[in-house]
Amino acid sequence: MTAKTSEHEERENHEDHEEFVRLTDPYRRELLAHCYRMLGSLDEAEDLVQETYLRAWRSYDGYEGRASLRTWLHRIATNTCLTALESRARRPLPSGLGGPSEAPEEPLRASATDVPWLQPLPDALLDPATVVAARGSLRLALVAALQHLPARQRAVLILRDVLAWRAPEVASMLGTSTAAVKSTLQRARARLDEVAPDEELVVEPGGAADREVLDRYMAAFENADLDALLTLLQDGVELEMPPHLEWFSGKKDALRFFAARVREPGWLRMVSIRANGQPAVAMYERGTDGVLRAHSVQVLTVEGDAIARITAFLEPALFARFGLSPVLS
Numbered sequence: 001m002t003a004k005t006s007e008h009e010e011r012e013n014h015e016d017h018e019e020f021v022r023l024t025d026p027y028r029r030e031l032l033a034h035c036y037r038m039l040g041s042l043d044e045a046e047d048l049v050q051e052t053y054l055r056a057w058r059s060y061d062g063y064e065g066r067a068s069l070r071t072w073l074h075r076i077a078t079n080t081c082l083t084a085l086e087s088r089a090r091r092p093l094p095s096g097l098g099g100p101s102e103a104p105e106e107p108l109r110a111s112a113t114d115v116p117w118l119q120p121l122p123d124a125l126l127d128p129a130t131v132v133a134a135r136g137s138l139r140l141a142l143v144a145a146l147q148h149l150p151a152r153q154r155a156v157l158i159l160r161d162v163l164a165w166r167a168p169e170v171a172s173m174l175g176t177s178t179a180a181v182k183s184t185l186q187r188a189r190a191r192l193d194e195v196a197p198d199e200e201l202v203v204e205p206g207g208a209a210d211r212e213v214l215d216r217y218m219a220a221f222e223n224a225d226l227d228a229l230l231t232l233l234q235d236g237v238e239l240e241m242p243p244h245l246e247w248f249s250g251k252k253d254a255l256r257f258f259a260a261r262v263r264e265p266g267w268l269r270m271v272s273i274r275a276n277g278q279p280a281v282a283m284y285e286r287g288t289d290g291v292l293r294a295h296s297v298q299v300l301t302v303e304g305d306a307i308a309r310i311t312a313f314l315e316p317a318l319f320a321r322f323g324l325s326p327v328l329s
Contacts (some may be wrong), residue, residue, distance in 0.1 A: 020060050024053065027070055029126050031077050033138060037158050038081040039171050040091035040118045040147050042321060043126075048084055052077040074163070078155050085151035091118040093144050093247075094240040096195075100249035104257035111243035111314070118144055118242070118323065120313055121272035122322050137162040138277045140299055140311055145196040153188035161186050197315045210302045214279040217300065217307065218270035221283070225264050230255055234306045241296070241312045254310075268295075273322050275299045282319060283312075284328050292328040294319040 026113075031052060035045035039262070055076050056063075063072060092115065121138060136142070137158075146154050159170045160181070171178045213232060220228040230251070239254045240247035248254050263267075269284040269292050280299045284292040294316035301309035319326050 018059055027073050027268055034077055035081055035124055035279055036121050040143050042119045042121055048080050052080050082151050089116055090147040091116050092197050093118050094242055094245050095247050099248040104248050104253045105260040108244045108246055112245050113243055120297055145192055148195045149188050149191055152182055156181055156184045157188040210279045213302050218281055221268045224265045226259055232307050234308045237307055238309045241314050282324050289319040294326040
């Protein structure tokens with residue numbers, strides 16, 4: 001092979017790769033949402049999207065438009081996720097591991113750092129159109145419920161009920177029959193109904209109403225105003241704080257928990273964010289040195305004009321994923 005031939009082939013490969021990137025890159029954020037639903041982990045989803053693109057590039061010569069590019073990429077991503085899930089445990093929230101605790105004033109027990117907890121998904125990592133179109137399918141309640149399904153049931157339910165693909169398409173993707181897909185979907189829906197009733201999975205977004213509730217929630221904490229907080233919580237509100245196993249159910253216990261920990265006005269600073277298509281806040285806590293440091297990312301489930309669930313991820317490392325500094329001046 002001459003140097004001239006080698007240069008020509010290298011140029012062709014470069015041009016092919018540029019074409020591949022141009023054609024496939026618009027699907028990257030959609031694939032991130034898909035892998036996140038499958039895995040419940042932003043970190044793992046990003047890794048598997050990268051693996052999907054590596055596999056797709058390696059087999060790009062054989063693609064030849066036999067299916068739509070979107071379908072082809074989702075096929076690779078789904079099978080990549082299924083392979084990964086063979087060696088991974090489900091990612092729960094504390095409420096999925098046991099009943100509520102009954103001692104909200106007591107210190108929380110040592111965190112369960114050995115549990116692969118569910119992670120929130122920043123809306124900023126997705127296209128706005130994807131967030132709007134798929135908001136219900138990204139909610140924490142649904143992603144947590146999906147973790148109870150075997151991997152293959154999870155894949156079928158997401159492909160059929162979330163992405164709205166036809167049964168024959170899903171069968172082709174997973175190398176099975178249409179009848180098998182229909183049977184698997186039936187079992188997946190039945191299991192989902194057992195672990196989380198439909199009304200807990202999809203709550204219509206409230207728009208301005210959600211924003212008003214979020215603003216009042218932030219002000220209540222920043223002003224250490226427990227009375228204001230009380231008016232925001234549903235009677236059956238649930239509060240959970242991974243990686244701690246304890247969680248609390250009911251307005252009374254939630255308020256007792258906060259009353260034992262909320263100090264004076266100015267002790268906390270809240271920053272509005274969005275996660276899983278839901279209103280959320282990043283909470284900073286003031287230390288004895290006066291510095292505000294990352295404390296938690298809190299995802300709120302708002303129903304009407306009240307908060308039905310608070311999921312506070314006590315993981316300061318998450319702040320970087322939301323583009324936030326770990327320290328405020």
